[in-house]
Amino acid sequence: MSKVMAIKIQSLNKSYQTHVVLKDLNLNIKKGEIFGLLGPNGAGKTTLISILNYLETKDSGEITILGKNYEKYKKHIQSHSSYIPQSYAFYPELTTYENLEFFAALYKINPINIKEKIMTAVKMTALEKYINRKAKDFSGGLKRRLNIAIGLLNDPEILYLDEPTVGIDPQSRKYILDIIKNINKTQNTTIIYTSHYMDEIEYLCDEIAILDNNRIVKKDTKQNLISENTSVKIKLENEEFTINTKDGYKELTDKLSQLKEENRKILSINYGNKTLEEMFLKITKQDLRD
């Protein structure tokens, strides 16, 4: 059974004077999935997210969000979606609670329910201990979590996350990715996720699109993309080798059995991580971008 679409984009065009940013872009994003948007710098990811959040105007094209026309149902779409920008878009001088209270009021949450909504968002992002602390004193990871908590206040059906793990340590990254997975799982929220980290995209996303040269150059499910050129990297004490699993796992299982017989110690098995990155570089031609 085919899923209902959260976002449908047809022939979307956007230019800044003579500079074309998006050209005849078509994209469908299913409801309830985590959708990864990849692309080199300047590919148009942020412009696309900005248009979907009414921060930029489109030149032409049709957009339908949650089954509603983008132009006609702006208020409805805005109140059912949430944008979490890359920057720490809150007030550092205010506490977690004060920030959340302010944004909850902007989301027009009934004052009677504000506290409850705040506590739910705080719990989902594990900020309970920091509720009365000023955001300026937070670590990068805590700031990112507060940024996400604000975006959860209106129970969005669509959540846009623009590189939400930039500049934080691996532990905080993992924590945030789990929070995002949990939001998707428990609330069935459609998540549009942009990042430069391939491992994050691979860990989180059900479907991935690669945006380059003003258009979508590749879009598929994670399984399909990885299985196109999947390899497994096995690292031993003094040796490492890669086995391609595109045509099945026989070679891999044979090799693992052989290593077991030889009583060789396996230090790590790295699955898929590099292949998505390699595939991305291959598709986007590996050129250095501005």
Added chain:
Amino acid sequence: MFKYILKKELLLVSRNLHALLVLFVMPSAFIIIMSLALQNTYSNKIDVKFKVLVTSDIKTKIVDDLISKLQNNDFFEIRYIDDEIKDKNILYKKGYDHFIFIPSSYLKSIQQNKDTQIDIYSKPESSIQNINLLKNLVSSNISKQIINNLLIQLDVDTKNTKDFTKSVLHHYISKENSMKVTSVQQSVPAWLIFSMFFILIPISNTFINEKNLGTLNRIKSINVSMLPILLGKVVPYYIINLIQVGFMILVGIYVMPQLGADALQINGNLGMIFIIASCVSFAAISFALVIANIAKQTEDATSIGGISNILLAAIGGIMVPKFIMP
């Protein structure tokens, strides 16, 4: 919703120590310093007299009489040394403002009704008004001595002669219901208006941070009208401006008399003060929003706004009172 927007903005200002210093402490300091410094400019009382040293190489009754006459004034502190001091640098060595040398020919000139010359030396920074005042004081007293001497020669009883300088009295006539002009009356409203325009600092800080941190974009992406957002920028700062007005008026009324200055008098219509304060506040907030919109960094807004405020204050009668301007 508006309640929370208002709360957010007031919390931000209350936690901005620098802004609070600029909005409340700086104008209070200006009011105190400028009111006390300009006290004599606006007042008829003279608290500090200019120091004048008089020396002479003769020691006679007529010189003593002249010194005694010179000492009878409200503006100069006359000190006489009967040593022969001709070094004009004594002005700087002993810290005098003026130095008068009475020559040995003085006695003869008075007795023979001849021209005489007394030299007055002043520091370059002495005002021409002070110099003229001192010249008048000296010349009028020489004239008195000459006349007195003539009367004695004519055998006229000088005991009953009148000093007409004491018969000439000066009176200030104020407009009906007008207040006494004092340095506090000038300084409080002047520096209050100046400080109200410094609302630019907290407004531009929060607005530019909202732009740069992406908070403004986040707000725009929410289904919220821009009117409460704009009012949220105007109303809290309008309230702060009115608090400033009240605070500075209280400083003028209660603090200044404690420091020896005149108290601020408010005899006018309080409603009119409120209307004027509101107009100034809206002008200041609008100016701040324009600067915040133009500037990219808070540093730009602070420097552009600060310089503009100082220039506007210079030409607007805040730094230099209007009646002193050409």
